[in-house]
Amino acid sequence: MKAICLNALDWKEADKLLILLTAENGKIVSRIRAVKNPKSKLKAGAAPNCYAEYTLHEQGGTSIVTGVEVIEQFFGTWTDPVKNLAAAVVTEALERVTAEGVAADSEFAIGLRALFGINYGEGIPYVYLLRFLTELLSETGIDKDEYILPGHVKSLINAVMNAGEDELGCLDYSPSEVVAAVQWTGRLFRVAGEELKTLELLKQ
Numbered sequence: 001m002k003a004i005c006l007n008a009l010d011w012k013e014a015d016k017l018l019i020l021l022t023a024e025n026g027k028i029v030s031r032i033r034a035v036k037n038p039k040s041k042l043k044a045g046a047a048p049n050c051y052a053e054y055t056l057h058e059q060g061g062t063s064i065v066t067g068v069e070v071i072e073q074f075f076g077t078w079t080d081p082v083k084n085l086a087a088a089v090v091t092e093a094l095e096r097v098t099a100e101g102v103a104a105d106s107e108f109a110i111g112l113r114a115l116f117g118i119n120y121g122e123g124i125p126y127v128y129l130l131r132f133l134t135e136l137l138s139e140t141g142i143d144k145d146e147y148i149l150p151g152h153v154k155s156l157i158n159a160v161m162n163a164g165e166d167e168l169g170c171l172d173y174s175p176s177e178v179v180a181a182v183q184w185t186g187r188l189f190r191v192a193g194e195e196l197k198t199l200e201l202l203k204q
Helices: 083-095 105-120 123-138 151-162 175-192 198-202
Strands: 004-011 017-022 026-032 050-061 062-072
Touching: 004 026, 004 083, 004 105, 017 083, 017 105, 026 050, 083 105, 083 123, 083 175, 083 198, 105 123, 105 175, 123 175, 151 175, 175 198
Parallel strands: 026 062
Antiparallel strands: 004 017, 004 050, 017 026, 050 062
16 A cells, blocks of 8 residues: 555664555554665665555554555655755654544645655745645644734745645745744644644754
C-alpha cells in the first residue's frame, strides 16, 4: 500500500519501527528488519518523509515490512535545513492528528502535497507549511475564524489559501512574516490538545 513514513524509531540492534500513514487505514505501526545494514534493500523506505509502496505482512500479530518501492524521498528536505524543519512539522502534525485503523484520505492528501511543495516549490518553504497547517486545522474541526488572530496573520493566511499552486512561491511576504503566521497557526492546535513540539524550533 502507498504510505508516507512519518517516523522511524530504532528497535533492537538492527530493526526499526515505522509509523506509516495511509489514506485507507490511517496510521500503521510496522517493523522493518535489518535496515541498519548498509546492504539492506529496504533501507530507503525506513526514513521519515519517504513516500513509497510498502508491502506489509502480519506475523504473530505484528505488522512487518517485507518490500519497499520508493516513489519519492524528498531529498531536499534532508539537505536544506529550512525544508527539513518544515517537513518535520508536517510529519509530526500528521502523526498527532491521525489514528490507527481510521481512514485519513484528506490528511494523507494534504500532507503529501505539502511535502511536494516544501521540497520542490519556489520561494519560502514555510508558505507550503502554512497552507498545510491551515488545511489540517479545518480537517480537525478547528475554525480559525473563531479565534482572534493579528490582522497581518489573517491577511497572510488568506493570501496563501487563495493562491494557486504556481503562485505560492511568488507571494510578497518576508520569511519572518511567514514564520510568525506559522507559529500563530500552530498555537491553534493546542485547542485540540495537539501541541506541535517541532514548532518550537522555529524560534531558534
